[in-house]
Every structure is written in C-alpha cells, then in structure tokens.
Amino acid sequence: MNKHVVLLPGDGIGKEVMESARLVLEAVAERNGHHFTFEEKLIGGAAIDEMGDPLPRETVEAAEKADAVLLGAVGGPSWDHLPGSGRPEQGLLGIRKQLGLFANLRPVKGFRQLLHASPLKKEVVEGSDLLIVRELTGGLYFGEPQERSEDGEGVVDTLSYSRKEIERIVEQGFESARKRRKQLTSVDKANVLESSRMWREIVEEKRADYPDVKVDHMLVDAAAMKLVTDPTYFDVVVTENMFGDILSDEASVLTGSLGLLPSASLREDGTGLYEPVHGSAPDIAGEDKANPLAMILSAAMMLKHSFHMEKEAEHVEKAVQEVLDAGYHTADLSVVNGTELGCTDLTRKVIEQITSED
Amino acid sequence: MNKHVVLLPGDGIGKEVMESARLVLEAVAERNGHHFTFEEKLIGGAAIDEMGDPLPRETVEAAEKADAVLLGAVGGPSWDHLPGSGRPEQGLLGIRKQLGLFANLRPVKGFRQLLHASPLKKEVVEGSDLLIVRELTGGLYFGEPQERSEDGEGVVDTLSYSRKEIERIVEQGFESARKRRKQLTSVDKANVLESSRMWREIVEEKRADYPDVKVDHMLVDAAAMKLVTDPTYFDVVVTENMFGDILSDEASVLTGSLGLLPSASLREDGTGLYEPVHGSAPDIAGEDKANPLAMILSAAMMLKHSFHMEKEAEHVEKAVQEVLDAGYHTADLSVVNGTELGCTDLTRKVIEQITSED
Ligand SMILES: CC(C)[C@H](C(=O)O)[C@@H](O)C(=O)O
Ligand SMILES: CC(C)[C@H](C(=O)O)[C@@H](O)C(=O)O
Numbered sequence: 243m244n245k246h247v248v249l250l251p252g253d254g255i256g257k258e259v260m261e262s263a264r265l266v267l268e269a270v271a272e273r274n275g276h277h278f279t280f281e282e283k284l285i286g287g288a289a290i291d292e293m294g295d296p297l298p299r300e301t302v303e304a305a306e307k308a309d310a311v312l313l314g315a316v317g318g319p320s321w322d323h324l325p326g327s328g329r330p331e332q333g334l335l336g337i338r339k340q341l342g343l344f345a346n347l348r349p350v351k352g353f354r355q356l357l358h359a360s361p362l363k364k365e366v367v368e369g370s371d372l373l374i375v376r377e378l379t380g381g382l383y384f385g386e387p388q389e390r391s392e393d394g395e396g397v398v399d400t401l402s403y404s405r406k407e408i409e410r411i412v413e414q415g416f417e418s419a420r421k422r423r424k425q426l427t428s429v430d431k432a433n434v435l436e437s438s439r440m441w442r443e444i445v446e447e448k449r450a451d452y453p454d455v456k457v458d459h460m461l462v463d464a465a466a467m468k469l470v471t472d473p474t475y476f477d478v479v480v481t482e483n484m485f486g487d488i489l490s491d492e493a494s495v496l497t498g499s500l501g502l503l504p505s506a507s508l509r510e511d512g513t514g515l516y517e518p519v520h521g522s523a524p525d526i527a528g529e530d531k532a533n534p535l536a537m538i539l540s541a542a543m544m545l546k547h548s549f550h551m552e553k554e555a556e557h558v559e560k561a562v563q564e565v566l567d568a569g570y571h572t573a574d575l576s577v578v579n580g581t582e583l584g585c586t587d588l589t590r591k592v593i594e595q596i597t598s599e600d
Numbered sequence: 601m602n603k604h605v606v607l608l609p610g611d612g613i614g615k616e617v618m619e620s621a622r623l624v625l626e627a628v629a630e631r632n633g634h635h636f637t638f639e640e641k642l643i644g645g646a647a648i649d650e651m652g653d654p655l656p657r658e659t660v661e662a663a664e665k666a667d668a669v670l671l672g673a674v675g676g677p678s679w680d681h682l683p684g685s686g687r688p689e690q691g692l693l694g695i696r697k698q699l700g701l702f703a704n705l706r707p708v709k710g711f712r713q714l715l716h717a718s719p720l721k722k723e724v725v726e727g728s729d730l731l732i733v734r735e736l737t738g739g740l741y742f743g744e745p746q747e748r749s750e751d752g753e754g755v756v757d758t759l760s761y762s763r764k765e766i767e768r769i770v771e772q773g774f775e776s777a778r779k780r781r782k783q784l785t786s787v788d789k790a791n792v793l794e795s796s797r798m799w800r801e802i803v804e805e806k807r808a809d810y811p812d813v814k815v816d817h818m819l820v821d822a823a824a825m826k827l828v829t830d831p832t833y834f835d836v837v838v839t840e841n842m843f844g845d846i847l848s849d850e851a852s853v854l855t856g857s858l859g860l861l862p863s864a865s866l867r868e869d870g871t872g873l874y875e876p877v878h879g880s881a882p883d884i885a886g887e888d889k890a891n892p893l894a895m896i897l898s899a900a901m902m903l904k905h906s907f908h909m910e911k912e913a914e915h916v917e918k919a920v921q922e923v924l925d926a927g928y929h930t931a932d933l934s935v936v937n938g939t940e941l942g943c944t945d946l947t948r949k950v951i952e953q954i955t956s957e958d
C-alpha cells in the first residue's frame with residue numbers, strides 16, 4: 243500500500259523521536275512491501291520561531307491531505323512568556339479542532355519490566371490494561387462564550403455539546419470495548435451537569451446496539467478514586483474532553499510506563515494524529531537521550547487505526563516488547579539489570595527486531 | 601461558651617455517626633465548661649421521605665440561625681430512581697449554596713496505623729499531609745445557562761465566576777497555607793480556560809499580601825498525576841469547584857484512611873457545615889458497624905474553625921489518635937493486631953480518652 247504521512251516533530255525531543263518513528267516505519271514498509279512517503283511540517287514553538295504562528299496554514303493543509311499525521315511534542319520554556327493565544331499548545335488544540343479529531347484513544351498498559359517503577363503497590367496495579375476514550379473537540383475546550391465580562395469582574399467558559407458530538411464518541415467507546423474485553427465505563431457528573439445527563443441518556447440509547455458490551459456509569463470523582471484503588475477494574479472508559487484530560491493523565495502514571503505510552507486522535511473517516519503522551523523534555527533535547535518507544539508505539543497505532551495494517555502494528559509492538567525483554571532502555575527508565583542506550587541505538591534495536599521477525 | 605449546633609444526620613449510617621459526634625461534643629463541653637445545644641433537622645433522602653423535599657425550608661432556616669451545622673451523609677439506593685432535581689444530593693448542593701459555604705476544606709492525612717491499606721507504596725505515600733481548598737458555590741455547579749436547546753439537539757453547562765468569588769477562595773487558600781507549611785499550589789487549566797487565566801492572575805495579585813507563602817501554579821492534569829506519584833509534594837492546594845471535586849476525591853484514597861477523613865465547608869463569617877468525606881453506606885446502616893471517626897473529626901474541625909476552640913479540637917484529634925494507637929477500630933479498617941469494635945463502643949473509647957486527658 244502507498245501511504246502519505248505528515249510528520250510534525252514539534253519541539254524539544256520531538257525531533258529525535260520523530261526520526262526514530264520514521265526509520266521504524268521505513269523498516270516496516272520494506273519488510274511488508276508498502277510504500278510510505280513522508281513530509282515534514284512545523285508546529286508549536288518551532289513554528290512560532292520560524293513563522294510567528296504555532297499552527298501555520300501550510301501545516302494544516304498538508305495534514306488535511308495526508309493519510310495520517312505523526313506529532314512529536316510541543317512546548318518548552320522558551321515560549322512560556324507568550325500570551326495564551328500565541329503559545330505552542332495552541333498548535334495542538336488548533337490542529338485537533340481543524341482536522342476534526344474528535345476521539346482521543348489513550349491506552350494504558352503496564353510493561354512488566356517497568357511495573358516496579360509504579361507508585362502503586364504491585365498487587366494493586368498488576369494486570370492493569372485500560373483504554374481511555376476521550377472526546378477531544380468539544381466541551382469546555384471550545385465552547386462559546388469564553389470571555390471576561392466588559393467590566394472585567396466576571397468570567398465565563400462554556401461546556402457545550404451537540405447530540406451528534408456525544409453520539410459519535412459514545413459509539414467510539416462501544417466500538418473500542420467490542421474489540422477488547424467488552425466492558426465500557428461511561429464517566430460523567432450526572433448529579434450536577436445537564437451535559438452529563440444528556441451523555442448518560444445517549445449511552446443508554448446506544449447500548450441496545452451493542453448487546454455484547456457490558457456498560458456501567460461512574461461519576462468522575464468516583465472514577466478518579468477507582469483508578470488509584472482498583473485500576474484493573476477498567477477496560478474502556480469513555481468520557482468528555484476535560485474529564486478525559488484529567489483522568490487520562492492520572493491513569494498514565496499508574497503503571498510506571500509513562501515514557502512508553504502512545505495516543506491516537508481520530509476523525510470519523512479514520513484519518514488520525516498520533517503522538518506520545520509524554521512532553522517535549524527540553525532539558526534533554528538534542529542529547530540523544532530521548533526515549534523513542536512511545537513515539538514508535540504511536541506509529542504502531544497509526545498502522546492499526548488509520549492504515550488497517552493490524553499485522554504490521556503487532557510486529558512493531560512485539561519488537562518493542564522484545565527490546566525491553568532483552569533489557570534495553572533509555573536513561574529515563576529504570577530497568578533492573580538492563581542495558582542503557584541512547585535514542586539512536588535503542589531505535590536500531592527495535593528495527594533489528596522488526597527486520598528479523600518472522 | 602454557648603453554641604448552638606444544627607445536626608443533619610441524613611441517610612444510612614449518617615444517623616449513627618451523628619449520635620457519636622453529639623456524645624463526643626457533650627463530653628468536650630462538660631470538660632471545658634462550654635454549653636452546646638443541639639437541634640436535629642432533616643436533609644437528603646430522609647427529608648424526601650418525610651417532607652417530599654431533599655432540603656425542607658425549615659432545615660435551611662434552622663441552619664441559618666445556628667453557630668454551625670454537622671451533616672452525616674446523604675443518599676442511597678432507595679432514592680436512585682428519582683429525577684435529578686428531587687434527589688438526596690440536591691439537599692447537599694442546596695444547603696451549600698443557600699448558606700453561602702464557598703470554601704470546602706478537605707485535609708488528607710495518613711494515620712500511621714492505616715498506611716498499609718494505601719494503594720500506594722509506603723515510600724511514596726509516607727509523610728503525606730495535604731489540604732485541598734475547593735471553591736464550593738460557583739463554577740460549573742451553579743453557572744447559568746444549564747440547559748438543553750429547544751430542539752433537544754444541544755446542551756450547555758456554564759463555568760462562571762466573579763472576581764470576588766475567586767478572590768475570597770484564593771485568600772482562603774493563602775490563609776490556610778499560612779497556618780500550615782506555607783506552600784500553596786494553585787491548580788487550574790490556564791492553557792485552555794479563560795476562567796483559569798483570571799484565576800491565575802488573581803493568585804499572582806494576592807501573593808504580594810502573603811510574602812511568607814511560597815506559591816506555584818499547576819495544571820489540573822499535571823496535579824492529577826502528581827497526587828499519585830508524589831503526594832508529599834503538596835501542602836495546600838487551592839482550586840475551583842469541579843477540579844476540587846475530582847482532585848479531593850482522588851487525594852482521599854491515597855493514604856488508606858478514607859474512613860477517617862473529615863471536611864469543612866465555610867462561609868465568610870466563620871459559620872460552617874462539617875461532614876465526613878465518606879458516604880451513607882446503606883449496606884451497613886443500623887447495624888452499629890459504622891465508623892464514627894470521620895464524623896467525630898469533622899466535629900473537631902467545627903470546634904476549630906467555627907468556634908475557635910483550638911485546644912478542644914486538638915483534644916478530640918488526640919483522643920482519636922490514641923484510640924487508634926491502642927488498636928481499636930471498626931470493621932471497615934484493617935488494623936494489624938487491632939481490636940474490632942462497633943460504632944457505639946468505639947465512640948465510648950474516644951469519650952473515655954477525652955474525659956481522662958489532662
Ligand atoms: C496541552 C493541552 C492543551 C492538552 C489538553 O489539555 O488537551 C494536553 O494536556 C493533552 O492532554 O493533550
Ligand atoms: C454529591 C455531589 C453533588 C458532591 C459534589 O460533587 O460536590 C460530592 O461529590 C462532594 O464532593 O461533596
């Protein structure tokens with residue numbers, strides 16, 4: 243298959259880990275007779291520096307024409323003094339909205355080698371394997387009005403959703419659950435918010451279409467507790483944008499594997515943007531110390547969700563697992579009796595696995 | 601001193617633990633020459649059953665005239681079928697709003713005897729002692745509009761704050777920090793919300809008045825992570841209503857002491873409502889199995905915050921600590937080599953300590 247991928251390395255270690263993902267994808271293409279073309283564009287701080295805009299129009303245009311987009315990371319102290327609307331994160335929020343990437347998939351799985359780095363007791367966290375499906379283009383993030391009153395004495399943000407926006411993300415939650423352990427937890431605050439009451443109604447409507455999926459409703463405060471006390475309870479969690487932001491970050495630190503977590507942000511037609519959960523780590527940028535595995539696993543999510551290359555995606559995931567099994571890791575991970583490598587060398591190990599797999 | 605306290609036992613175990621708190625307060629009064637009068641009123645499910653309203657007007661009127669209010673717990677499966685506006689929780693939301701209880705103080709401290717019950721590793725959680733100061737009468741909980749569109753295709757909730765509402769809760773945060781370890785973490789989502797940007801500005805304005813307090817700003821998603829990975833980082837956290845709801849519940853499970861956590865909801869004049877963090881536990885209601893300690897510690901918070909009886913409050917806290925040190929506990933707590941007692945007997949142990957202290 244021919245696929246065109248837009249690469250948005252962004253800032254900090256984004257550039258290094260993007261190079262790793264590109265090399266891995268080339269190895270996958272070669273091995274499986276695919277042809278991937280790559281086009282690099284600016285976003286975030288790098289785009290501010292070169293073009294005065296965290297999301298240049300040509301970046302959006304290129305992304306719109308691509309089969310999928312990979313993003314490294316945005317942000318860093320050099321842009322912290324800028325006002326809200328001109329900051330690197332606006333590039334991220336902007337591209338999600340402009341491409342219509344309404345479904346954010348955040349899998350959280352503990353790699354055996356890293357479980358010891360979890361803040362949770364082994365018996366609590368062991369076996370955790372959950373997926374948070376977060377609505378990404380609605381709610382408090384984009385609702386209007388969002389403004390101060392004229393006299394500056396009041397301020398308002400708006401949590402708004404259309405029925406259609408809730409329906410499509412709830413469907414995504416059910417579809418994801420169907421492909422996994424068939425248990426969907428819908429998280430809301432229905433005892434307080436009208437939007438949550440509508441959300442709950444829509445989940446109840448949709449469940450008839452997914453009789454094979456077990457559904458429960460949980461209040462967001464209860465979910466924030468249960469993620470810590472009983473993470474193995476969860477299979478798929480579906481929730482609105484802000485709750486999803488908070489809960490997916492909370493979930494990301496449970497297994498000690500934050501440096502390895504990928505994410506996907508999907509559109510209805512299957513196009514998607516894939517990025518690691520970790521940040522731009524400006525303190526180690528350019529030193530060949532970055533951990534490329536979350537970016538590589540994000541590329542694997544792309545193979546699966548946008549290109550329907552399930553087998554190729556599994557190859558990449560297996561290669562990462564085998565490299566960890568062999569004890570190889572970057573400096574950010576503490577692996578017992580492991581071998582520490584730089585970003586380039588660790589990437590090479592992953593590629594060797596992919597090339598040699600059968 | 602003469603003080604008049606309104607008791608709102610509410611539902612489930614609320615009645616039992618309220619009786620414990622009353623007995624403890626009588627012991628405190630006797631020992632210190634105070635005179636407390638008590639008046640019991642209905643709230644929540646109990647009020648729905650007797651008066652068809654989760655917050656009868658006479659409850660609000662009595663609470664308004666009281667020096668302080670104690671609340672047990674509200675809710676239970678008998679009222680789960682009711683529509684949103686008629687449910688037990690509405691009693692709680694209503695009394696907070698009608699009494700103007702804008703500041704919710706949620707201390708989280710680990711009792712040594714219970715640390716082993718924490719989901720976190722000992723080395724992560726040991727030494728945690730934090731206070732969440734949550735705004736309680738504004739934001740998404742009470743903003744207007746909160747409604748469906750006429751055609752039912754859209755829904756909106758509103759996060760609104762006035763400058764004054766933010767100022768007074770931020771001041772409460774600074775005041776609380778000043779009385780503790782002098783470190784204030786203000787939590788917001790300033791990279792997305794206009795209300796958070798105003799919140800951050802106000803924190804920056806106020807810090808000049810509290811030069812002895814160290815301040816930092818943290819995004820809510822980062823705070824949700826840090827509570828799990830590094831809870832000892834925090835002293836006082838100040839945040840808006842919904843973020844506070846989520847983070848304070850997340851924090852409440854960290855130390856294994858959920859059954860012992862009290863809370864205070866304060867008005868500007870010092871009047872307050874005090875309630876345990878735990879729920880109404882309908883499954884064990886009426887069996888003399890309820891853990892009265894969180895309710896008793898809530899009464900201690902009342903002594904301190906509403907009656908300025910610091911010494912008396914400390915006596916109660918010390919009595920609870922000594923009862924735990926002696927190994928006494930209810931069935932909900934697993935204490936190594938402890939002695940399990942019912943609610944009545946455990947309360948008696950606390951009272952014995954208070955009476956015998958010098
Ligand atoms: C950078 C920020 C605006 C963003 C968000 O809140 O969505 C980030 O936290 C995320 O979760 O991707
Ligand atoms: C019962 C509910 C409305 C309430 C809230 O969200 O404030 C509760 O969760 C709390 O934190 O006291």
